Structure formats: C-alpha cells, structure tokens
Amino acid sequence: xxxxxxxxxxxxxxxxxxxxxxxxxxxxxxxxxxxxxxxxxxxxxxxxxxxxxxxxxxxxxxxxxxxxxxxxxxxxxxxxxxxxxxxxxxxxxxxxxxxxxxxxxxxxxxxxxxxxxxxxxxxxxxxxxxxxxxxxxxxxxxxxxxxxxxxxxxxxxxxxxxxxxxxxxxxxxxxxxxxxxxxxxxxxxxxxxxxxxxxxxxxxxxxxxxxxxxxxxxxxxxxxxxxxxxxxxxxxxxxxxxxxxxxxxxxxxxxxxxxxxxxxxxxxxxxxxxxxxxxxxxxxxxxxxxxxxxxxxxxxxxxxxxxxxxxxxxxxxxxxxxxxxxxxxxxxxxxxxxxxxxx
Amino acid sequence: xxxxxxxxxxxxxxxxxxxxxxxxxxxxxxxxxxxxxxxxxxxxxxxxxxxxxxxxxxxxxxxxxxxxxxxxxxxxxxxxxxxxxxxxxxxxxxxxxxxxxxxxxxxxxxxxxxxxxxxxxxxxxxxxxxxxxxxxxxxxxxxxxxxxxxxxxxxxxxxxxxxxxxxxxxxxxxxxxxxxxxxxxxxxxxxxxxxxxxxxxxxxxxxxxxxxxxxxxxxxxxxxxxxxxxxxxxxxxxxxxxxxxxxxxxxxxxxxxxxxxxxxxxxxxxxxxxxxxxxxxxxxxxxxxxxxxxxxxxxxxxxxxxxxxxxxxxxxxxxxxxxxxxxxxxxxxxxxxxxxxxx
DNA sequence: CATGCTTCTGTGAGCGTTCACAGTAGAGAA
DNA sequence: TTCTCTACTGTGAACGCTCACAGAAGCATG
Numbered sequence: 001x002x003x004x005x006x007x008x009x010x011x012x013x014x015x016x017x018x019x020x021x022x023x024x025x026x027x028x029x030x031x032x033x034x035x036x037x038x039x040x041x042x043x044x045x046x047x048x049x050x051x052x053x054x055x056x057x058x059x060x061x062x063x064x065x066x067x068x069x070x071x072x073x074x075x076x077x078x079x080x081x082x083x084x085x086x087x088x089x090x091x092x093x094x095x096x097x098x099x100x101x102x103x104x105x106x107x108x109x110x111x112x113x114x115x116x117x118x119x120x121x122x123x124x125x126x127x128x129x130x131x132x133x134x135x136x137x138x139x140x141x142x143x144x145x146x147x148x149x150x151x152x153x154x155x156x157x158x159x160x161x162x163x164x165x166x167x168x169x170x171x172x173x174x175x176x177x178x179x180x181x182x183x184x185x186x187x188x189x190x191x192x193x194x195x196x197x198x199x200x201x202x203x204x205x206x207x208x209x210x211x212x213x214x215x216x217x218x219x220x221x222x223x224x225x226x227x228x229x230x231x232x233x234x235x236x237x238x239x240x241x242x243x244x245x246x247x248x249x250x251x252x253x254x255x256x257x258x259x260x261x262x263x264x265x266x267x268x269x270x271x272x273x274x275x276x277x278x279x280x281x282x283x284x285x286x287x288x289x290x291x292x293x294x295x296x297x298x299x300x301x302x303x304x305x306x307x308x309x310x311x312x313x314x315x316x317x318x319x320x321x322x323x324x325x326x327x328x329x330x331x332x333x334x335x336x337x338x339x340x341x342x343x
Numbered sequence: 344x345x346x347x348x349x350x351x352x353x354x355x356x357x358x359x360x361x362x363x364x365x366x367x368x369x370x371x372x373x374x375x376x377x378x379x380x381x382x383x384x385x386x387x388x389x390x391x392x393x394x395x396x397x398x399x400x401x402x403x404x405x406x407x408x409x410x411x412x413x414x415x416x417x418x419x420x421x422x423x424x425x426x427x428x429x430x431x432x433x434x435x436x437x438x439x440x441x442x443x444x445x446x447x448x449x450x451x452x453x454x455x456x457x458x459x460x461x462x463x464x465x466x467x468x469x470x471x472x473x474x475x476x477x478x479x480x481x482x483x484x485x486x487x488x489x490x491x492x493x494x495x496x497x498x499x500x501x502x503x504x505x506x507x508x509x510x511x512x513x514x515x516x517x518x519x520x521x522x523x524x525x526x527x528x529x530x531x532x533x534x535x536x537x538x539x540x541x542x543x544x545x546x547x548x549x550x551x552x553x554x555x556x557x558x559x560x561x562x563x564x565x566x567x568x569x570x571x572x573x574x575x576x577x578x579x580x581x582x583x584x585x586x587x588x589x590x591x592x593x594x595x596x597x598x599x600x601x602x603x604x605x606x607x608x609x610x611x612x613x614x615x616x617x618x619x620x621x622x623x624x625x626x627x628x629x630x631x632x633x634x635x636x637x638x639x640x641x642x643x644x645x646x647x648x649x650x651x652x653x654x655x656x657x658x659x660x661x662x663x664x665x666x667x668x669x670x671x672x673x674x675x676x677x678x679x680x681x682x683x684x685x686x
Numbered sequence: 687c688a689t690g691c692t693t694c695t696g697t698g699a700g701c702g703t704t705c706a707c708a709g710t711a712g713a714g715a716a
Numbered sequence: 717t718t719c720t721c722t723a724c725t726g727t728g729a730a731c732g733c734t735c736a737c738a739g740a741a742g743c744a745t746g
Contacts, residue, residue: 012471014732025696030734038694057471061407062732066701070404075453091434098453102461107473109450110418110441118445128355128400130450237639266639273641296580296609298616298641357702368726373704381724405702408731 013054022050033058072107073319074131076122078138078145087235087263088291089308090137093159096312097135104320119145127152133319135159155322157315161205161330170328172314176206179304179335180213183258183286186302186337188221192256192284196229198243198268200260207232210260210288229254233264240267248275256284256343262293265301269342284343290336299341307333356397365393376401415450416662417474419465421481421488430578430606431634432651433480436502439655440478447663462488470495476662478502498665500658504548504673513671515657519549522647522678523556526601526629529645529680531564535599535627539572541586541611543603550575553603553631572597576607583610591618599627599686605636608644612685627686633679642684650676 015033019026024043031039032047039047050056064070075097077090098108109131113119123145126134133155136146149156150169158171187195197214200207211232215225228250233239240259244267247254259265265287269279277283279299287294287303294301314331322328362372367386374382375390382390393399407413418440420433441451452474456462466488469477476498479489492499493512501514530538540557543550554575558568571593576582583602587610590597602608608630612622620626622642630637630646637644657674665671 015734016732026733027696027735028694031695034734040694043695057467057473059408059471059732060473061404061413062701063734064404064701065402065408065703065732066734068701072452094453095455098455099457102455102464105464107452107454107468109415110437110453111450112438112441112445114442121445121448124400125450128402130403270641293639296636296639298613358704359702369703370705370726371724374725377704383724386725402702405731406704408702408733409704411731 012059013056014059015056017054018047018050018056021054022046068129069132070130071105072109072131073101074109074111074122074126074134076111076113076126076134076136076138076145078113078119078136078143087261088293089289089306092291092308093137093312096309097316100313100316104316113145123148126154133157133323135315135319155319157319157322159311159315161209163203163205168328170318170322170330172311172318172331172333173205174306174311174335175332176209176335177213177216179288179306180210180258180260181217182335182337183288183302183304184214184217186339187256187258187284187286187343188217190256190284190343193223194226194229194251194253194255196247196251196254196257197231198240198247198257198259198264199230199232201234202232207260210258214258226251233260233267235261235264237263237267240264241271242267244268244271245275248272248277254283256286258286258288260288262287262289262291262297262301262303265303265342266293266297269297269299280341280343286343290338294338294340297342302340302343303338305336305338307335355402356399357402358399360397361390361393361399364397365389411472412475413473414448415452415474416444417452417454417465417469417477419454419456419469419477419479419481419488421456421462421479421486430604431636432632432649435634435651436480436655439652440659443656443659447659456488466491469497476500476666478658478662498662500662500665502654502658504552506546506548511671513661513665513673515654515661515674515676516548517649517654517678518675519552519678520556520559522631522649523553523601523603524560525678525680526631526645526647527557527560529682530599530601530627530629530686531560533599533627533686536566537569537572537594537596537598539590539594539597539600540574541583541590541600541602541607542573542575544577545575550603553601557601569594576603576610578604578607580606580610583607584614585610587611587614588618591615591620597626599629601629601631603631605630605632605634605640605644605646608646608685609636609640612640612642623684623686629686633681637681637683640685645683645686646681648679648681650678 015026015029019029024047028039028043029047032044036044060071075094101108111122113122126149134149136156136158138146146156146158146169156169158169161171161173162169184195197211199211202208218225231243231246233243247257257268259268265285268285272279272283279285287301290303290305294303310333318329318331358369358372362369367390371382371386372390374380375387379387403414418437444451454465456465469492477492479499479501481489489499489501489512499512501512504514504516505512527538540554542554545551561568574586574589576586590600600611602611608628611628615622615626622628630644633646633648637646653676661672661674
C-alpha cells in the first residue's frame with residue numbers, strides 16, 4: 001500500500017532500488033553511474049535498463065556528502081549590480097556560462113554581492129565548500145573577495161584582466177589593446193585626425209589597455225597625443241554622455257571619438273545630437289563590445305566585437321581544468337571590427 | 344600533525360567539532376542551528392561561541408540528505424533565450440529574485456531550457472528533488488514544462504498570467520488590462536483619436552489583456568474599434584518595427600500608438616523616424632514595462648511601469664509559502680503611468 | 687598445481703547532519 | 717513521599733551515496 005495520492009511527491013527511487021531491479025549490487029550501479037569502468041557489458045546493460053525503468057536520478061546531496069565536491073559552481077558578481085544588469089554584455093556572459101556548464105551537467109548558482117554584508121555571507125558560503133569553483137565578474141579588479149577566495153584555495157576564474165600583476169589568478173579577457181588599435185586605425189583610414197577617446201576606468205586594465213592602444217596607433221601615425229581629447233567613464237550610458245560633453249567643450253574640432261563601451265557610446269550619441277553634430281558626417285563614433293546596445297543605437301554603432309560566447313566557454317573550461325588540479329591560466333581572445341553606420 | 348600546507352583546502356569543521364568545543368552534544372548544536380528551541384541560554388551561548396571560534400558553516404548536503412529538502416530554488420527560463428536576455432525586464436526580475444532569496448539564505452540556480460533536450464534534462468533534475476521549488480518565466484503560457492512540474496507536485500510560481508484558465512498554478516503579474524487602460528486614457532487626454540496598438544502575442548494573456556484594455560477605453564470614449572489600427576508582435580524590437588510599418592500602411596492617419604513593450608516601442612520609433620513622422624508631434628508613442636529601454640529610446644518613452652521589484656519579491660514570497668504547504672495563489676500588482684517625451 | 691594477474695562483483699563503513707527517543711533534573715501537585 | 721509535568725540533553729539510527737577492500741572467476745605463466 002504505497003502513498004500514491006495525486007499532488008503528493010513520492011519518494012524517488014534510490015540506488016538500492018536500481019540495484020534490486022537490475023539484480024546487481026549497489027557498488028555495480030555506482031560504477032555504472034561513474035563511468036562504467038570494471039563493469040561487464042551484461043551488468044552495464046541491466047543497470048541502464050533498470051535506471052530507465054525506475055526513472056532513477058542520482059541524489060547529488062548524498063554524493064556530495066561523501067565526495068566532498070558539490071558539483072555546482074557559483075557565478076559571482078561583486079560589482080554594483082545596477083550597472084551590470086543594465087549592460088547587455090553581462091547577460092550574454094551569464095547565459096554563455098550557464099549553458100557551457102549545463103553541458104557538463106553542472107548547475108550554476110547566481111550570487112550577487114552588492115552590500116558588504118552580502119559579500120561576507122557569500123564568501124563564507126563559498127569557502128565552506130558549497131561550490132567547487134567560482135566564475136567572477138568584477139571590474140575594479142583588485143577585488144577583496146577575489147583575494148579572499150584565492151587565499152582559501154577556491155578555484156576561481158575572472159572575466160577580464162585583473163589589476164594586480166603578480167597574483168596568480170586565472171582570467172579570460174578580450175584583447176583590449178588590440179581592439180582599440182583596430183578601431184583607431186579604422187577611424188584614421190576614414191581621414192579623421194582629431195580623434196577623441198572615452199575610455200574605461202583608469203584603475204582597471206580594460207580602461208588602461210584601450211587607452212594604450214589608442215595612443216599607440218596615433219603615435220604610429222605621427223599624430224601628437226592631445227590630453228584634451230582623452231576622458232574616461234565607468235562604462236555606463238550616463239558617463240558616456242558626460243564624457244562627450246567634456247570632449248566637445250575642450251576640443252570642439254573633434255571629428256571622431258572612440259568609446260570604450262557601446263553603452264557609453266549611446267550616451268555619446270545623445271550628447272552629440274544635442275550639440276547638433278551629425279554622426280558620422282561631423283563626428284564618427286566607434287564603440288566597444290558589440291553588445292545589443294550597438295544595434296539599438298541610432299545610428300547603429302561601428303564597434304569592436306568582444307567574443308563573449310567564447311569568453312564564457314573559456315571561463316568554464318579554465319575553471320573546470322583548475323578544479324581538476326591544473327594551474328591557473330590566462331586566456332586572451334581576439335576581437336573583431338564590426339562596421340556599421342556610425343563611422 | 345594536521346595537513347596545513349598553503350594552498351590546500353582544509354577540511355572544514357563539523358557539527359561534531361563544534362559540540363566538542365562547546366562541551367555539549369551534536370543534538371544540542373543542531374537545535375541551536377535550527378531555531379534554538381529547548382536549549383538553555385548557557386548552552387546556546389556556548390554553542391554560538393564555539394561556532395564563531397571554529398568558523399563552522401553547516402554542510403547543506405548532509406542536511407539535505409536527511410531533511411529531503413535542498414534549500415535551493417530554481418529560476419527557470421523556458422523561452423527562446425535570445426529574446427529574453429535582450430529584454431532588460433528579465434534582468435531586473437532575475438536580480439530581484441536572487442536578492443529576495445538571498446535574504447532567506449537560499450541559493451538560486453539558473454536554468455535555461457532552450458532546446459528540447461535541455462528541457463528534459465532540467466525537468467528530470469527538478470522532479471528529482473534537487474530544488475524545492477521553481478520560479479518560472481515563460482510567456483507562451485501553456486508551457487509543457489510547467490504542466491509536467493505541476494503534475495509532479497513541484498511548487499511553482501509563474502511570472503505573468505498563465506493561459507489555461509482552470510490550472511491551479513501560482514502566478515504574479517502586473518495588471519495588464521488596467522495599465523493599457525491608463526495609457527489609452529492618457530493618449531485620449533492629449534487629443535489623439537486615431538490610436539493604434541501593437542499588442543503582444545494573442546496567444547498570451549499579456550497580449551490579450553492589453554488589447555482588451557485598449558478596446559475598452561476607446562469604446563468608453565465613443566470611438567469605433569478599427570481593426571486596421573490593431574497589430575500584434577512578440578515583444579522584440581524587430582517585431583515592433585514591422586508592426587509600425589503595417590500600421591502606417593493601413594492607417595496613415597494614425598496619430599498615436601500604444602505599444603505593448605518598450606523594446607517593441609524602440610522598433611516603432613525607428614519605423615516612424617524612417618517614415619518621416621515626428622514623435623510626439625505627429626504620432627505619440629506609449630510603451631509598456633518602463634524598462635531601461637524606455638530611457639535609452641530617443642525620445643524617451645512615456646510608458647506603463649511594471650513593478651518588477653515587487654513582482655520578484657512576491658514571486659519569492661508566494662513560492663516559499665507554497666513550499667511551506669500553502670495553496671497556490673495569484674497576485675496582481677498595480678501599474679503606473681510614467682510620462683516622458685514620446686507623448 | 688601453484689601463482690600471479692586481470693576483470694569483475696558484493697559488502698561494510700562512513701560522509702555530516704537531523705530526528706525520534708530515552709533519559710535526567712527540578713518544580714509543583716496530590 | 718510519589719507522581720506528573722516541563723525544560724533540557726545525549727544517543728543511536730538513519731538519509732543515499734562512494735570508496736576501500738575482500739574475494740571470485742577466468743586465464744596465462746612459472
């Protein structure tokens with residue numbers, strides 16, 4: 001007389017049930033579940049059939065209790081969340097990581113550390129071993145949480161180059177400097193000579209490297225670096241708008257601007273429109289990221305594509321390798337110029 | 344001689360260690376951990392001190408193994424993910440749910456069911472009891488996964504009204520119909536009389552209810568319903584653009600249009616600009632959602648605010664209540680008209 | 687024929703927790 | 717005194733799985 005009433009959740013079958021059904025022992029079922037080594041083909045087949053019949057699904061809690069692994073990983077955002085959730089890149093990254101992990105049957109836990117309290121709670125949670133590793137998104141890159149996790153020996157992969165040079169932390173990033181070079185070369189090829197830049201935060205490698213690429217190509221072209229043409233923002237739309245206003249005030253003859261993110265470029269477009277400059281006729285605008293913001297902008301943005309699908313895939317690959325015992329690794333992926341209407 | 348080498352993850356303290364440290368039994372520690380009933384103040388304090396000293400964190404796997412609960416919940420997206428990840432609303436919802444759950448110390452597992460394979464895998468995962476409940480985002484609302492989970496007795500809360508009338512599934516939604524009424528009333532108050540609509544999919548309650556509110560107010564104002572002024576899209580930017588083109592072709596004298604999402608409204612703006620119509624002078628445009636897309640649009644969109652922060656909080660509340668044994672519940676939240684530049 | 691090796695299988699122990707139960711001590715009532 | 721009741725505490729037994737180990741069977745080798 002089994003409890004079978006509608007609505008009631010029945011107790012799911014255990015490895016024991018499968019073993020009985022298949023006429024073998026728990027150990028054999030377990031071996032089949034974990035790769036099938038040292039199992040006869042006959043037993044193999046019997047167990048698989050029994051699993052199918054019973055609808056058995058492994059109880060991950062029981063497994064984790066003994067293996068010490070949780071078979072889950074955390075996706076940690078330590079940034080002020082408003083900005084990142086506004087940023088389409090973040091979504092693409094999150095989606096990519098979730099799917100890459102799903103291919104390994106590993107669930108992703110979303111962790112948002114906005115306040116200091118949350119940060120502490122999450123750090124405890126992670127160091128207590130509730131996840132096997134962490135995918136970290138954080139732009140002000142000398143992140144205290146990152147440091148804490150690293151010290152606790154938690155496998156960690158960061159998205160974007162971290163600030164501290166010496167720290168041996170894994171990361172995956174697009175080639176910021178080379179992307180900036182491509183864009184500035186492109187603007188030069190259009191005949192522009194007074195090229196401004198709204199770069200990212202100068203305490204982050206992303207902001208620094210993009211500025212470096214910009215300077216490099218201008219110098220290479222024999223143009224002087226004009227500090228009036230250089231401002232930095234924080235990747236938000238609003239900071240792009242403010243940056244463009246500053247540039248226009250300081251260098252009214254600017255005929256092009258390289259903006260370090262598409263979202264900021266949207267703000268730049270707004271400011272240019274308000275100032276009565278036509279894009280691209282009067283001022284050419286180049287973005288960075290190739291996020292959905294580039295397509296939403298009017299005119300659509302010429303931009304540098306960051307391969308976020310590959311970045312997420314690589315982050316997961318590197319993290320799993322590190323969990324498997326390999327050393328931390330750095331991966332730099334190439335960018336690509338995407339021409340649209342704004343240049 | 345304990346393993347203590349740098350870099351190695353040490354074995355975390357167990358409830359046993361805490362008990363020894365505090366001079367009590369495992370049972371007492373467990374009771375302190377779970378509410379502290381039937382524990383003397385002295386023991387209470389001793390245990391708390393021991394927990395602080397040892398840095399003990401409960402092993403959730405061991406706990407889950409015996410309680411049968413996983414103390415985690417799933418956030419499931421069964422939609423084609425491209426669209427939803429493009430949609431800023433989705434992000435706000437995801438963030439809100441994560442934070443609301445964090446307040447209960449419950450981790451959120453992100454699950455994306457794009458392909459049929461993933462759908463099956465995730466359904467198995469959930470019905471196997473690996474999460475205690477599911478927050479579901481799905482617009483074509485007679486979702487097969489929803490049905491499967493409901494039948495398996497998995498606590499479930501849907502975002503948005505589900506299609507099937509009879510099914511007893513919990514949901515939280517904004518008042519679509521009333522929001523539409525407010526917007527159309529607003530457009531009428533501006534003197535517009537040829538008001539078009541780009542509504543949502545007509546096989547979803549969102550699309551149907553917004554259309555119903557639109558018709559209701561027009562009729563109330565003594566205006567005839569003109570089918571040429573009615574089209575529907577799928578909430579994407581592209582479908583808004585296409586919808587506006589159809590409207591302009593069929594009703595060139597249109598002087599206002601109510602669009603059922605801000606993202607679609609962006610597309611509408613594009614189409615209107617291309618057709619040489621000024622917004623709002625020639626055609627007033629009203630959106631829906633009040634997502635970040637409304638602020639990104641040029642001109643900024645007058646729109647109907649959906650209280651996504653409250654929606655996520657309510658979804659979590661209703662889900663936890665349901666896990667606690669309460670009956671499924673439906674929550675409808677009020678919307679609000681936000682006036683900006685496009686009307 | 688013993689010995690070793692390989693392939694396969696079953697068994698007991700134990701992962702860290704909660705839960706049910708038994709038991710103790712002290713207070714109050716009969 | 718004896719009994720009951722309440723407040724508190726400790727103890728074994730699970731929960732479902734993996735792991736180490738022991739052993740069996742088959743086959744080749746000494």
